[in-house]
Amino acid sequence: MQKTVLYFCDRREKVIQLARIKYDASLMKYMSLFEKVTRARVKDCFSDKNNILVFVVQETQLGKAVGKKGVMIKKLESIFKRRLKVVEFSNDLVQFVKNYVYPIETRVISEEDGIVVIEGADARAKGLLIGRNAQNLRALEEVCRRYFSVKEIKVV
Template identity: 45%
Template sequence: MKKVYDAELIKYMALFEKIGNVNIKDIFQYNGMLCCVVDKENVSKLVGPQGIRIKKIQDMIKKKVKVVGYSSGIKEFVKDFIYPIEIIDIEENNGELIISCEDNKTKGLLIGRGRQGLTNLHNVVSRYFKINNIKVK
């Protein structure tokens, strides 16, 4: 998926970089919130002690913000992105990602109503990795 930034996202990116003093890898809208991807070692720097910086940003832009640490491995990136949802395992086979859950509640949280959650997850993961399909079992 191609990364496209409009003027609003560029403005948010500049704000995040100024307040958190970190380099932003990517920023996009996700489920009505703003999702910001930074290097893994810079997540705590952007969030701040006791979440003070991220709360300040949320108050300024009046939107919820999710900060995700970028990882070059697809398994670790997906685990970080879907946190706090707990999963058992992630397998990758020929462009297909298989996520194993421990119960139906977790499975339902991942898939979402009308597969919307799974579609959104696929769109985000395909921004960084070559993946054709995501399955939850």
């Protein structure tokens, strides 16, 4: 499945190729089991660098996926024997970034010309957003590039 987005500006046509998403057999099994247990629609699933399984669910499906007091997440973590993170998808880039970095507190998230600027609430929040050697920031950029045309993400 390859996504192509057309943008028309300055009377020139630009074609931006978004990241091509590929799934292996194990990810397909994880997605299928997640949907069976939670009854929430999964948009995407991937494993991050810390070996945490990240599920991106459709809009308005987060409550179903998490369950009351996180029951579904705890149940799935015991089944998969891995840590899980569930993120609600949004067609709005700013809202998606806000959903992805939650529970880290941010003041303002803005986007202009493919550059996303995140204002951390305090020094601790900035440190968590950036991570050691900017690994958290690069991981966030990689995830955003799966769905949106993002050039760079900055934390101020």
